[in-house]
Amino acid sequence: MPVSNFPPLRAVGRGRGWYRGDCHVHSVYSDGELTPEQLVAGARAAGLDFIATTEHNTAEAHGAWAPHVGPDLLVVLGEEVTTETGHWLALGIGPGQVVDWEYRVQDGQIDRYLGEVHGVGGLCAAAHPHAPYPSGDFMYPYQGFDVVEVWNGLWSSDRPWNADNEAALADWGRGLTADMRAGRWRPMMGNSDTHLEGQIGIPHTVVFAEELSTPAILAGIRAGRSWTAGSATVDLSLTATAGGRSAEVGEHLETSGEQVAVRAHVRGVRSAAVSFHTDRGRVHCASLPDHGAGVAEWLTTAEESAFVRIEVRHAQGHMAALTNPIILT
Known part of the structure; x- marks a missing residue:
């Protein structure tokens, strides 16, 4: 597929500042119910500046976003890597790049695939660590991951905070001190995990970046220059x-x-x-x-x-x- 069919890496004319974005979004290209066009409209209505396309184990949607974006909205290419013992987000991967998912924690393969994402400048996020379904519990060590998704909005869109998020937040909070003593603390983030209408942006991550571009947004998230909001009214x-x-x-x-x-x-x-x-x-x-x-x-x-x-x-x-x-x- 020609590169021109993929969304641009940078939104023109958007300089240094705080940007709101949802880094966990699904469309009809995996198990979501909305098209990319509908998701873009929803993102704009929710007051977002960027979203990440994170279909399960496929890059098929990567070429579907370019006709729907402009200077007001950045789309980050990604994938939800859905393994047998936990899901993780590969953000900022290359156009059409697919990260393998056919392994589990005891196979000892995770570092190889984290390295593939880091090798192209991407970011790796542990997704919904206490999700209440088979393979949803995150069994990998956080070491090697850049960020932890402590707030996931999928399971209760009317009140997107539940016991699973509380447990993920507690795990992350307890680990901060040890991580800092080791010289590298791991930021948190929050995302909607959108599958249905009305979910996008609930919650989302607010990032300080040098510009509205994929490299700058990922740099802000990686550095912890971010906070998580339940909606754009906050x-x-x-x-x-x-x-x-x-x-x-x-x-x-x-x-x-x-x-x-x-x-x-x-x-x-x-x-x-x-x-x-x-x-x-x-x-x-x-x-x-x-x-x-x-x-x-x-x-x-x-x-x-x-x-x-x-x-x-x-x-x-x-x-x-x-x-x-x-x-x-």
């Missing part, structure tokens, strides 16, 4: 400040031993509870006003906290947004 910023220096999600803050002021600005969540989490677990919680916008603050030091991240939950307890950490040194 917005937030998280900053940590010490001695006149500041850092945002995914960045390092050199504190020089000074006190750190952590501030979360949240919009679009009525009566939200904002919790602050460090290597000591949940350390502080604040309530936001009924009108859906507010600021939560907390003070710490690098000696007390190796990192800080936040979770924003609705009054009923289900997730509205969560962030990757800011690293304190």
